[in-house]
Amino acid sequence: MSLDVSPALLEQAERGEVDEAAFVDCVRTSLPYAWELISSLVARLREDGGEFADNLTPPPSELDRGQLLRVLASDAIRGALQRHFGVRLAFQNCHRVAVFPLDASVDARLERFTSVRSQVLNQSPELRDC
Numbered sequence: 001m002s003l004d005v006s007p008a009l010l011e012q013a014e015r016g017e018v019d020e021a022a023f024v025d026c027v028r029t030s031l032p033y034a035w036e037l038i039s040s041l042v043a044r045l046r047e048d049g050g051e052f053a054d055n056l057t058p059p060p061s062e063l064d065r066g067q068l069l070r071v072l073a074s075d076a077i078r079g080a081l082q083r084h085f086g087v088r089l090a091f092q093n094c095h096r097v098a099v100f101p102l103d104a105s106v107d108a109r110l111e112r113f114t115s116v117r118s119q120v121l122n123q124s125p126e127l128r129d130c
Helices: 007-015 020-030 032-048 062-073 075-085 104-113 116-121
Strands: 087-092 096-101
Touching: 007 020, 020 032, 020 075, 032 062, 032 075, 032 087, 032 096, 062 075, 075 087
Parallel strands: none
Antiparallel strands: 087 096
């Protein structure tokens, strides 16, 4: 799934720097499932507090899964969303996304979430082909 880049945004990129807010809006409109999932996790983190908020529900379709993978696999998209929402994003499997506050007090929890051990423990036969 590619981004639906407007002619105006493409023109900005061709001239030089791209307005990050315009880029974030392009991501929002191009990848609505991923945007909504991450937005809801950010809202939950802000409402509930704690060290992180994560999603354990697989995407409802392969198209949605593709959107999520696109957002998290692209350094540019991932970085822009982290700056936009003021969080750190972490990712396991094909759907387990977590948002962490920027607060250094949760660094140890983020390290555990993104560790090799956690990745291995988060595997299951149902997710083998996701």
